[in-house]
Amino acid sequence: MLHDVMPGTDEQLNKELTFGYIGFDPTGDSLHVGHLTQIMTLIHFQRAGHKPVALVGGATGMVGDPSGKSAERNLLDEHALLHNVAALEKQLKKFIHFGDEPNDALMVNNYEWFKGFGFLDFIREVGKHITVNYMMAKDSVKKRLEGDNGLSFTEFSYQLIQGFDFYYLWKNHHCLLQMGGSDQWGNIVTGTELIRRKDGGTAYALTTKLIKKSDGQKFGKTESGAVWLDPAKTSPFKFYQFWLNATDEDAKIWIKIFTLKTAEEIHDLIQDHDSAPHLRIVQKALAKDITIRTHSEEAYEMALKTSDFLFGNGSLDFLSKLSHEAFLEVFDGVPHFYASKAELETGISVIDLLSTSAAVFPSKAEARKMIQGGGVFVNKKKVESIEQVFHSADLINGRFLVAQRGKKNYFLLIFD
Numbered sequence: 001m002l003h004d005v006m007p008g009t010d011e012q013l014n015k016e017l018t019f020g021y022i023g024f025d026p027t028g029d030s031l032h033v034g035h036l037t038q039i040m041t042l043i044h045f046q047r048a049g050h051k052p053v054a055l056v057g058g059a060t061g062m063v064g065d066p067s068g069k070s071a072e073r074n075l076l077d078e079h080a081l082l083h084n085v086a087a088l089e090k091q092l093k094k095f096i097h098f099g100d101e102p103n104d105a106l107m108v109n110n111y112e113w114f115k116g117f118g119f120l121d122f123i124r125e126v127g128k129h130i131t132v133n134y135m136m137a138k139d140s141v142k143k144r145l146e147g148d149n150g151l152s153f154t155e156f157s158y159q160l161i162q163g164f165d166f167y168y169l170w171k172n173h174h175c176l177l178q179m180g181g182s183d184q185w186g187n188i189v190t191g192t193e194l195i196r197r198k199d200g201g202t203a204y205a206l207t208t209k210l211i212k213k214s215d216g217q218k219f220g221k222t223e224s225g226a227v228w229l230d231p232a233k234t235s236p237f238k239f240y241q242f243w244l245n246a247t248d249e250d251a252k253i254w255i256k257i258f259t260l261k262t263a264e265e266i267h268d269l270i271q272d273h274d275s276a277p278h279l280r281i282v283q284k285a286l287a288k289d290i291t292i293r294t295h296s297e298e299a300y301e302m303a304l305k306t307s308d309f310l311f312g313n314g315s316l317d318f319l320s321k322l323s324h325e326a327f328l329e330v331f332d333g334v335p336h337f338y339a340s341k342a343e344l345e346t347g348i349s350v351i352d353l354l355s356t357s358a359a360v361f362p363s364k365a366e367a368r369k370m371i372q373g374g375g376v377f378v379n380k381k382k383v384e385s386i387e388q389v390f391h392s393a394d395l396i397n398g399r400f401l402v403a404q405r406g407k408k409n410y411f412l413l414i415f416d
Contacts, residue, residue, distance in 0.1 A: 001040070002206070009204040013048070019175040021052070022038045029084045031091050031228070054096070058085050059114035091229050110165050130197070159187045160194075166194065177194075180207055181210055183210060229294055235329045237329065240304070248273070277397045305318045309380075337411065351380060351386055358413050362382065379396060
């Protein structure tokens with residue numbers, strides 16, 4: 001995971017319990033899998049006996065960090081930011097332990113120390129210690145200045161604000177280490193430099209590698225967008241599928257980064273995987289571990305049952321336990337058709353059901369042909385006859401019928 005470590009960091013961490021922090025900007029009300037590397041860093045830090053500090057940037061979220069960005073992002077108002085901060089705090093508490101013990105995690109919000117910090121005070125107390133030459137030399141600044149969109153003064157000042165965060169935590173919480181992704185190196189060392197120039201103090205920096213897919217695509221992005229940690233934004237089933245669908249090459253790397261399995265356990269899993277790659281042993285172990293820790297054991301079991309149902313021979317019994325919203329989530333991406341329950345009062349023939357009420361087949365002739373060939377299923381049961389009739393009693397949860405054309409072509413019929 002490691003990318004850069006400032007000289008002296010190892011010695012400090014081996015010497016005593018150390019406070020170390022990572023910042024999370026609340027530009028949204030959920031973290032996504034791209035944040036998991038930094039969450040894992042905090043987890044390992046705490047497991048090693050140190051004190052993790054999670055800084056939620058209520059103030060820096062109002063500014064915007066140019067690191068790794070090609071354009072300036074939209075600024076949020078205070079109300080939206082406070083909502084996002086509360087949501088992120090709740091998510092982080094799933095992964096690291098907060099409390100009053102010596103190495104229990106600490107949550108801080110930089111809005112608390114910036115809200116009363118006036119502009120003139122800031123440029124006198126912070127700005128005079130860091131030269132423009134020093135700030136211009138940062139790669140994140142250079143790239144934006146060379147790009148088409150330029151760099152506003154607001155974003156240019158970000159490294160001073162993040163630098164002051166480090167100074168404040170160093171001064172008030174004896175925080176000696178800042179960690180982050182490799183694109184944060186410039187901002188982090190600005191903090192160590194501010195601590196040195198302002199108070200003659202010593203602080204340290206540690207960054208992790210940015211995770212990419214083996215094909216060069218950005219980690220955490222799918223065709224439908226980011227993979228969120230909030231189940232309302234990315235369902236546990238989709239979250240599980242993201243990890244399950246990893247390539248062998250990616251899965252063998254990711255299981256070392258995103259799980260807490262030992263080196264020996266991972267070695268054994270990879271060996272087992274290589275002896276039978278079609279079983280996707282590493283992907284399944286990775287998906288199970290991170291789904292349980294992000295959501296719950298129950299959410300993992302439901303994701304597993306959904307996978308078995310859609311892609312295997314799983315039963316549809318579990319569907320009856322789902323809410324309307326959760327039911328629709330299972331069939332997200334599956335063609336939906338709406339019909340009236342009145343059609344079912346006197347019964348509707350399977351031919352009419354699949355070619356008139358729902359366009360599972362473009363014509364009655366095609367429906368008839370495939371039914372006679374044994375390739376049509378409704379509610380996971382093979383349709384044995386073209387004379388079969390469906391009634392309201394056949395509905396799942398009183399609203400749904402699940403049709404299959406062949407083994408993998410699903411259609412959801414919704415009756416209102």
